[in-house]
Amino acid sequence: MMDRYTKLQMVGIYAAVIVFLIFILLPFFEMFMASLRPLEHLFRSPYQFWSDDFSFQAYSDMWETVPLLGRYIFNSVFIASAVTVLTMIFVVPAAYAYARLEFPFKNGSLAIFLGVNMFTGAVLLIPLYRVLRSMGLLNTYWAMIVPGVAFLIPTGIWLLRSYLEKIPRELEEAAFVDGASRMYTLRRVVLPLATPGLIVVGTAVFIGAYAQQFLFAITFNQQRELQPLPAGLFEFIGYQDVTWNQMMAAALTGILPVMVIFLFLQKYLVAGLTAGAVKE
Amino acid sequence: MATLSLNAITKSFGAAKVLHDISLAIKDKEFVVFVGPSGCGKSTLLRIIAGLEEATSGSVVIGGEDVSAAPPVERGISMVFQSYALYPHLSVYENIAFPLRVQKMGKAEMDARIQRAADILQLKDKLQLKPGQLSGGQRQRVAIGRSIVRNPKVFLFDEPLSNLDAALRGDMRVELSQLHRNLDATMVYVTHDQIEAMTMADRIVVLNGGRVEQFGTPMELYHHPKTKFVASFIGQPNMNLIPGTVLGVDPTGVKISMNGGHEMVLPVDSSTVSAGDKVEVGIRPEHVDIGTEGLEISVNVLERLGGVSITYGTIGDGTRFCASLPGDAAVKEGEPLTLSVAPEACHVFDGSGDVLRRNSAPEIID
Numbered sequence A: 001m002m003d004r005y006t007k008l009q010m011v012g013i014y015a016a017v018i019v020f021l022i023f024i025l026l027p028f029f030e031m032f033m034a035s036l037r038p039l040e041h042l043f044r045s046p047y048q049f050w051s052d053d054f055s056f057q058a059y060s061d062m063w064e065t066v067p068l069l070g071r072y073i074f075n076s077v078f079i080a081s082a083v084t085v086l087t088m089i090f091v092v093p094a095a096y097a098y099a100r101l102e103f104p105f106k107n108g109s110l111a112i113f114l115g116v117n118m119f120t121g122a123v124l125l126i127p128l129y130r131v132l133r134s135m136g137l138l139n140t141y142w143a144m145i146v147p148g149v150a151f152l153i154p155t156g157i158w159l160l161r162s163y164l165e166k167i168p169r170e171l172e173e174a175a176f177v178d179g180a181s182r183m184y185t186l187r188r189v190v191l192p193l194a195t196p197g198l199i200v201v202g203t204a205v206f207i208g209a210y211a212q213q214f215l216f217a218i219t220f221n222q223q224r225e226l227q228p229l230p231a232g233l234f235e236f237i238g239y240q241d242v243t244w245n246q247m248m249a250a251a252l253t254g255i256l257p258v259m260v261i262f263l264f265l266q267k268y269l270v271a272g273l274t275a276g277a278v279k280e
Numbered sequence B: 001m002a003t004l005s006l007n008a009i010t011k012s013f014g015a016a017k018v019l020h021d022i023s024l025a026i027k028d029k030e031f032v033v034f035v036g037p038s039g040c041g042k043s044t045l046l047r048i049i050a051g052l053e054e055a056t057s058g059s060v061v062i063g064g065e066d067v068s069a070a071p072p073v074e075r076g077i078s079m080v081f082q083s084y085a086l087y088p089h090l091s092v093y094e095n096i097a098f099p100l101r102v103q104k105m106g107k108a109e110m111d112a113r114i115q116r117a118a119d120i121l122q123l124k125d126k127l128q129l130k131p132g133q134l135s136g137g138q139r140q141r142v143a144i145g146r147s148i149v150r151n152p153k154v155f156l157f158d159e160p161l162s163n164l165d166a167a168l169r170g171d172m173r174v175e176l177s178q179l180h181r182n183l184d185a186t187m188v189y190v191t192h193d194q195i196e197a198m199t200m201a202d203r204i205v206v207l208n209g210g211r212v213e214q215f216g217t218p219m220e221l222y223h224h225p226k227t228k229f230v231a232s233f234i235g236q237p238n239m240n241l242i243p244g245t246v247l248g249v250d251p252t253g254v255k256i257s258m259n260g261g262h263e264m265v266l267p268v269d270s271s272t273v274s275a276g277d278k279v280e281v282g283i284r285p286e287h288v289d290i291g292t293e294g295l296e297i298s299v300n301v302l303e304r305l306g307g308v309s310i311t312y313g314t315i316g317d318g319t320r321f322c323a324s325l326p327g328d329a330a331v332k333e334g335e336p337l338t339l340s341v342a343p344e345a346c347h348v349f350d351g352s353g354d355v356l357r358r359n360s361a362p363e364i365i366d
Ligand SMILES: Nc1ncnc2c1ncn2[C@@H]1O[C@H](COP(=O)(O)OP(=O)(O)OP(=O)(O)O)[C@@H](O)[C@H]1O
Pocket: B013, B016, B018, B036, B037, B038, B039, B040, B041, B042, B043, B044, B045, B192
């Protein structure tokens, strides 16, 4: 690395990063603190940062308060994974076509994809409901997977297309001259080179799928056993009281599998996001 | 191995016409170089031969067969790209194996071909490395290896050496010429470097603005350039061009008054010019000698290269003139110099840049 910043600038940069991180991470920290407190503490005034009766009790109690909690966490990961796999199956050939082929309405259709992205799922809930009902998909996993895939394909195409465009065209021409078909070239040349890009896009899709499932779950699904975690968390809201500490514990536990995956993929993510920035 | 002919090829990208009516007949086992300035359409022409680009009109015939509509792999060609186009995630072995794997060739035969290519290109101990671990010259060899294993009828090269440094480029030039001899293949080679063209080619195609200016052996182009463009493109340092006026013509030659005042009778075909026409006289820097009578130039810059001394100067009216003199020539910067020129060594170009054929010129040796 080049030493391009003065000491003072570095201090400034780090200060900015710290402020930003605090802003992002503070809610998680507070979630964690809340999950440790006994319930009575939560409403105590004045606010007490630390007390001796903090414990991990909520982390074991939550499984009893909401017996299906494990199932909900599984559902969340399952739905998000299924959405990711299906989305990628559609996105890879589509993004390749947008990156390399010429066809009518290419730019127009790309713009429409971007336009679709601007609608949140919420605007389309009622039409979607009717579509899913007439297809008989309500109250199944598909009710949460199909709309998820539909809303994530455009983002996926946009992200992956720009990545594929950076792969030198001459590599594909060389393969073509040697007699390789498009599909063979895609499989043996393009996709291996695009692996970091695929991971970046896959991760972005997974996060998107994880975040959007709540809306689809509460509208299109009544089956308790199929609910993902965000919807399942509602069960911590009882008739009498809300077990906030357990809810926070459950929410944090639910994020855990995703966090673990991220830690593993982190080096690809960083490589993927900067790939092509430097001429090699 | 095969002949290659291009018949009336034209190519337009939208409204831009890039190639104009190009017809060439390349012989079996010939090493032909396409040379010309940047943007003249060399790569486009090569890509049309390869089948990567479709000609707007005209046909490509390889080995007597019209392949204009065939995909590259059915044309019996292989191509080496300027950027090498190696697959960075595959080993050298797999890179060379790629075209054979596409063909689903049997393992034993494939291995034999790769080993042979590695032998020819001295890559035996590099087969397990990735392209990223190789030097530029080695990468170039891998790219060539990949094109050899398919036993193509015609090899196509698009500026394969332009990413290499000067010394390596010299070595690779020799290696490529040797390869051509070993493989006994027809090769078409694109470059914008006239030295590569002169040293490697059996015949050179000079392209300019999408047209063939001339197609001939290096010595033909040197001694009998058909146009001013070819004359100034071939030869290093470039040919000097001095504007002049025709004073009179007779069957043996043309009398010309050159800018700067010098007058000469040049033995060239005089049938197409008459007195008063504007012409240009082309004199190669290596065809002048220090003398007592002739062109008066003042030397601005002197480069002593050891074997030769190159002087850059001007003649009377400011036209630039470069001369290549013996290494020990008694010349000084800032001093006037008289150069004698043999009339037989001069070229004359008419107003449109076409040459007036020289009556006597050196025998062309191949
Ligand atoms: N795909 C394309 N679309 C439009 N114009 C093109 C295309 N490819 C080439 N051209 C144009 O055709 C002309 C010839 O290009 P070409 O690449 O054949 O030149 P070149 O002789 O190989 O030059 P260089 O020595 O710089 O490689 C150029 O003016 C270029 O702008």
